[in-house]
Amino acid sequence: MTKKATIQLHQFNSIRWLGLLFGIGGLVICFLASLGVGPADVSWQQVYHSFVQFDENSTAHLIVRTVRLPRSLLAVIVGAALAVAGAIMQGVTFNPLASPGILGINAGASFAVVLATFVLGSQSLNVYLWFAFAGAGISAGLVYFLSSLARGGVNPLNLTLAGAAVAAFVSALTSGLLIVSQQTLDEIRFWLAGSLTGRELELIIPVLPYFFVGFIGAIALGKQITTLSLGEETAQGLGQKTAWIKISAGICVVLLAGISVALAGPIGFIGLIVPHMVRFGIGMDYRWILPYGAIVGAILLLVADMIARVIIQPQELPVGLIMPLLGAPFFIYLVRNKIKKQS
Numbered sequence: 001m002t003k004k005a006t007i008q009l010h011q012f013n014s015i016r017w018l019g020l021l022f023g024i025g026g027l028v029i030c031f032l033a034s035l036g037v038g039p040a041d042v043s044w045q046q047v048y049h050s051f052v053q054f055d056e057n058s059t060a061h062l063i064v065r066t067v068r069l070p071r072s073l074l075a076v077i078v079g080a081a082l083a084v085a086g087a088i089m090q091g092v093t094f095n096p097l098a099s100p101g102i103l104g105i106n107a108g109a110s111f112a113v114v115l116a117t118f119v120l121g122s123q124s125l126n127v128y129l130w131f132a133f134a135g136a137g138i139s140a141g142l143v144y145f146l147s148s149l150a151r152g153g154v155n156p157l158n159l160t161l162a163g164a165a166v167a168a169f170v171s172a173l174t175s176g177l178l179i180v181s182q183q184t185l186d187e188i189r190f191w192l193a194g195s196l197t198g199r200e201l202e203l204i205i206p207v208l209p210y211f212f213v214g215f216i217g218a219i220a221l222g223k224q225i226t227t228l229s230l231g232e233e234t235a236q237g238l239g240q241k242t243a244w245i246k247i248s249a250g251i252c253v254v255l256l257a258g259i260s261v262a263l264a265g266p267i268g269f270i271g272l273i274v275p276h277m278v279r280f281g282i283g284m285d286y287r288w289i290l291p292y293g294a295i296v297g298a299i300l301l302l303v304a305d306m307i308a309r310v311i312i313q314p315q316e317l318p319v320g321l322i323m324p325l326l327g328a329p330f331f332i333y334l335v336r337n338k339i340k341k342q343s
Helices: 003-036 046-050 057-095 105-120 125-149 156-180 184-190 199-218 224-227 232-237 242-264 270-282 286-310 319-342
Strands: none
Touching: 003 046, 003 057, 003 156, 003 270, 003 286, 046 057, 057 199, 057 224, 057 270, 057 286, 105 125, 105 156, 105 184, 105 242, 125 156, 125 199, 125 242, 156 184, 199 224, 199 242, 199 286, 224 232, 224 242, 224 286, 232 242, 270 286, 270 319, 286 319
16 A cells, blocks of 8 residues: 555544544434423423432423433434444345345344234343344344345345345234234334334343444454455455354344344334445445444434424324335435446
8 A cells, every 4th residue: 555545544534533523422412402302391401400400300300311311312222223233234245225124134023022922921121132132033044044045046136035025924924913912912012113112221221231242243343344245255365254254243133133123113224224324425344334323323213203203293103103204215216226237
């Protein structure tokens, strides 16, 4: 690498670090804004005093501390987890349309949670979490296996088709269970639409270790995923053990997607659109795509949740109904763009 190229690389990395700091600042602003937005009228002064001078007799303070704070924290965790999982899947599978939703992982995790509710009744979040992990892992393995049987082997098109087939089949099974059991439907109806409501800090905190393991593991794989995204033969030629990298990446995806579904239900499009938004600004290096993706994914879900709170006041919509409005046009653009490149 020439001296000029080295200087340009350092300058670009400096800009990336600066952008990361701005992104964190934007995330903090959105997080604080989400504490004051909703059907109940809560001033910014009341938000501030709910933390520094908490009054348990104040309705506004209780709303901020027991409703909006857990909800906003949940939006950050789920948004970041889904964005990072989607970025990993797109890098490892060489498929620009890959995401936990499109490749059936969210559907598998959702079916497992519904099955747990149907068989075991209402259980703790930890029980649902392990079922979500199992469902996500089985779905991911099934999609990969089915795509390997098709002509051409595991390629972006076969993965997308296999993911759509598995998602449709598992969704049909989920619908069947809900039709058979009205009680199960009543217990998780709002969760099935993708919702951030009704979660307390006591339920979220025990899940954080799984999130950090998946997130830190993903960050640690950033360099390897960057090389792998250039092509499997290229990665092998550079001495990478691609099988182990894919297995490690798959574990991270299962952890992150499983956590998201167990906490908030099946929320789509974040894992699909955020990695593309990030690549447009900072390039193809996954050492930067993954942390940027986590920040942008968290911001996107926070904004979508704020919209869900106020769009039909005084009622609220599940955030899972807002994300398709934001993500579907981008998905159509990606598909059209991919078709143009292939034609």
